[in-house]
Amino acid sequence: MASRKLKFVTGNANKLREVRAILAQSGGTTREVATAKCRRAAELLGGPCITEDTALCFEALNGLPGPYIKYFLKELGHDGLNKLLVGFPTTAAWALCTFAYSAGPGSEPILFEGRTDGHVVTARGDGKFGWDPIFEPNGTGQTYAEMTPEKKNSLSHRYRALSKLQEYLSTLKE
Numbered sequence: 001m002a003s004r005k006l007k008f009v010t011g012n013a014n015k016l017r018e019v020r021a022i023l024a025q026s027g028g029t030t031r032e033v034a035t036a037k038c039r040r041a042a043e044l045l046g047g048p049c050i051t052e053d054t055a056l057c058f059e060a061l062n063g064l065p066g067p068y069i070k071y072f073l074k075e076l077g078h079d080g081l082n083k084l085l086v087g088f089p090t091t092a093a094w095a096l097c098t099f100a101y102s103a104g105p106g107s108e109p110i111l112f113e114g115r116t117d118g119h120v121v122t123a124r125g126d127g128k129f130g131w132d133p134i135f136e137p138n139g140t141g142q143t144y145a146e147m148t149p150e151k152k153n154s155l156s157h158r159y160r161a162l163s164k165l166q167e168y169l170s171t172l173k174e
């Protein structure tokens, strides 16, 4: 099967440098983690599959914890994550969802990213899902945990990534 690796074609070194820098900002590590997970899942399943990775990135920490948020949350809790940012000039953060699709074993996963910008705040709302109580998307005045599921699913990192995946899958069907 032909490689599905996407190539950026340009003769302009400045474009390449800027595109690389922008992509690195949105999480080089996140993409590596998502690609490795999907590739492995396709091998184990022996067929096409979709995987999903979620990162929570603190601006003051250059994007960390990022894909390591699961372990930070487990060890530090909501309070500890807030305390990490004490003394830093900003509590800005973004939630990043990466869906990965592989057509099957040996087929390079294709990634679909969705990002929602906001701030880390003291926990508010029902703490049923991960770091939902401490993430307040910009312009909402509510944490994810205070929103109805419908509202969260209309603006979340996951919704944005899934829209891109859906669009891609619909082109495969024809």
Ligand SMILES: O=c1nc[nH]c2c1ncn2[C@H]1C[C@H](O)[C@@H](COP(=O)(O)OP(=O)(O)OP(=O)(O)O)O1
Pocket: 052, 053, 054, 055, 069, 070, 071, 073, 129, 130, 131, 132, 144, 158
């Ligand atoms: O919308 C979200 N709102 C709040 N918390 C969230 C959200 N989405 C993921 N989370 C948490 C779960 C885990 O602590 C970490 C991501 O880790 P991540 O590896 O992607 O998820 P996971 O290990 O639970 O599931 P999987 O088996 O699909 O890898 O952030």
Ligand SMILES: [Mg+2]
Pocket: 070
């Ligand atoms: Mg995981």
